[in-house]
Amino acid sequence: xxxxxxxxxxxxxxxxxxxxxxxxxxxxxxxxxxxxxxxxxxxxxxxxxxxxxxxxxxxxxxxxxxxxxxxxxxxxxxxxxxxxxxxxxxxxxxxxxxxxxxxxxxxxxxxxxxxxxxxxxxxxxxxxxxxxxxxxxxxxxxxxxxxxxxxxxxxxxxxxxxxxxxxxxxxxxxxxxxxxxxxxxxxxxxxxxxxxxxxxxxxxxxxxxxxxxxxxxxxxxxxxxxxxxxxxxxxxxxxxxxxxxxxxxxxxxxxxxxxxxxxxxxxxxxxxxxxxxxxxxxxxxxxxxxxxxxxxxxxxxxxxxxxxxxxxxxxxxxxxxxxxxxxxxxxxxxxxxxxxxxxxxxxxxxxxxxxxxxxxxxxxxxxxxxxxxxxxxxxxxxxxxxxxxxxxxxxxxxxxxxxxxxxxxxxxxxxxxxxxxxxxxxxxxxxxxxxxxxxxxxxxxxxxx
Numbered sequence: 001x002x003x004x005x006x007x008x009x010x011x012x013x014x015x016x017x018x019x020x021x022x023x024x025x026x027x028x029x030x031x032x033x034x035x036x037x038x039x040x041x042x043x044x045x046x047x048x049x050x051x052x053x054x055x056x057x058x059x060x061x062x063x064x065x066x067x068x069x070x071x072x073x074x075x076x077x078x079x080x081x082x083x084x085x086x087x088x089x090x091x092x093x094x095x096x097x098x099x100x101x102x103x104x105x106x107x108x109x110x111x112x113x114x115x116x117x118x119x120x121x122x123x124x125x126x127x128x129x130x131x132x133x134x135x136x137x138x139x140x141x142x143x144x145x146x147x148x149x150x151x152x153x154x155x156x157x158x159x160x161x162x163x164x165x166x167x168x169x170x171x172x173x174x175x176x177x178x179x180x181x182x183x184x185x186x187x188x189x190x191x192x193x194x195x196x197x198x199x200x201x202x203x204x205x206x207x208x209x210x211x212x213x214x215x216x217x218x219x220x221x222x223x224x225x226x227x228x229x230x231x232x233x234x235x236x237x238x239x240x241x242x243x244x245x246x247x248x249x250x251x252x253x254x255x256x257x258x259x260x261x262x263x264x265x266x267x268x269x270x271x272x273x274x275x276x277x278x279x280x281x282x283x284x285x286x287x288x289x290x291x292x293x294x295x296x297x298x299x300x301x302x303x304x305x306x307x308x309x310x311x312x313x314x315x316x317x318x319x320x321x322x323x324x325x326x327x328x329x330x331x332x333x334x335x336x337x338x339x340x341x342x343x344x345x346x347x348x349x350x351x352x353x354x355x356x357x358x359x360x361x362x363x364x365x366x367x368x369x370x371x372x373x374x375x376x377x378x379x380x381x382x383x384x385x386x387x388x389x390x391x392x393x394x395x396x397x398x399x400x401x402x403x404x405x406x407x408x409x410x411x412x413x414x415x416x417x418x419x420x421x422x423x424x425x426x427x428x429x430x431x432x433x434x435x436x437x438x439x440x441x442x443x444x445x446x447x448x449x
Contacts, residue, residue: 030064030094030441034433039063042430043306047363047402056308056400058340058425060408064098065435066302070259071102074294077271080278081290084128086255087113089295090303091414094429096120099298101439107293111138114147124148128252130214130293132157132173132189139164149250151214153191155202162206171212171252172199174237176230181218181256182354190215196237200244212250212288213237219296220354221256222265224273231277238288251282255293258354259300260407267297296354299409305345305425306363309401310380311337334375336397341379341386343419348411350385355410358388362395363402370395377403381420 033042043061074083084105087096100122108114109131117127124146132153142150143165152158153173161168175190191199203210213234217226231253238248253274257267282288313335340346348355360377372393379386416424431441
């Protein structure tokens with residue numbers, strides 16, 4: 001049995017080896033890596049546990065140190081831009097608590113997301129209700145709970161807000177060039193520049209307060225210069241609004257930043273363009289607050305998925321003869337069936353245009369001399385669309401082997417289902433002891449040493 005120590009008025013803390021397990025009263029548990037233990041050590045131990053229990057259930061390891069690292073990178077490269085994390089991207093409570101401890105804001109798109117943020121101690125002033133098509137009941141909920149900042153892009157939305165939240169602080173979302181992004185939004189959201197004047201005048205007639213402008217260049221943006229044009233478009237809208245008597249004080253530059261190191265455009269390149277455009281068009285002495293709505297940037301690299309090979313099938317193509325009468329060697333294709341798939345943690349393979357490729361790798365060491373086979377990896381369900389990889393050249397796998405997939409934080413947990421009765425992957429948040437103490441996370445996670 002592991003040692004257990006009870007702290008008065010606090011959650012129980014257990015230690016197993018060098019990993020400290022903390023169980024806060026709100027079930028937002030976190031595993032503290034102590035004495036030099038790493039995320040890889042934690043994964044190794046967890047897979048051993050699964051083996052001893054004959055469990056093939058998939059699981060995530062969420063590295064909160066990675067979230068902290070990305071936050072520091074943000075502060076270094078975009079010091080004027082306050083991030084409002086997009087909850088829709090990954091709503092794991094431990095992630096939200098970590099970001100709250102780092103003093104980020106939160107981009108919520110529904111009553112449910114607002115409820116979640118508030119339940120974790122986020123104050124209403126750190127929430128932007130960043131959805132331009134809101135149900136009336138959700139607007140009323142925001143109003144009742146002090147969430148005042150929200151977006152709009154149409155006259156009909158203004159009418160709803162005037163009925164349900166007349167004291168809202170409104171942000172006009174404009175459509176911008178998103179042609180360089182893997183996932184585009186302007187066909188669905190954002191007012192065209194030609195309609196801005198009419199919308200602002202309607203807001204004034206309704207007695208509503210417009211405080212700023214927002215835009216989104218699309219997810220998986222591959223061209224940094226689109227931010228320069230989008231910021232210029234926002235400046236035009238600011239000038240129009242100011243001429244109509246609005247006191248404009250907020251610019252929301254949206255998201256579109258990848259958190260992967262291998263993405264074709266580096267975050268530093270985006271930052272250089274954004275900083276230059278802001279300094280020119282919204283200089284520090286303008287008094288305008290700059291925010292953004294990053295999602296995948298913070299969590300892309302933080303999550304690793306571990307999934308088990310639950311079945312295997314060897315497909316041998318028929319042998320035939322060539323023109324010289326020589327019999328060819330048969331082609332062998334390995335079919336593997338994983339304990340997670342596109343109806344679970346890998347759903348982004350069919351519904352997230354900005355994340356379409358995964359690279360599973362064996363948990364065990366692989367010798368360079370091991371023969372590789374053409375391999376297809378399927379998910380566990382009875383649907384043939386449930387395919388993880390189409391053709392990989394990997395060593396032969398066996399039932400019970402574990403595959404790991406990195407960069408699994410964005411639009412995985414939040415989009416997974418339990419189709420066919422397969423359970424969603426369990427999530428194990430981990431953090432190093434150094435980060436735990438540096439950020440005083442014992443307070444954030446309701447644990448006192």
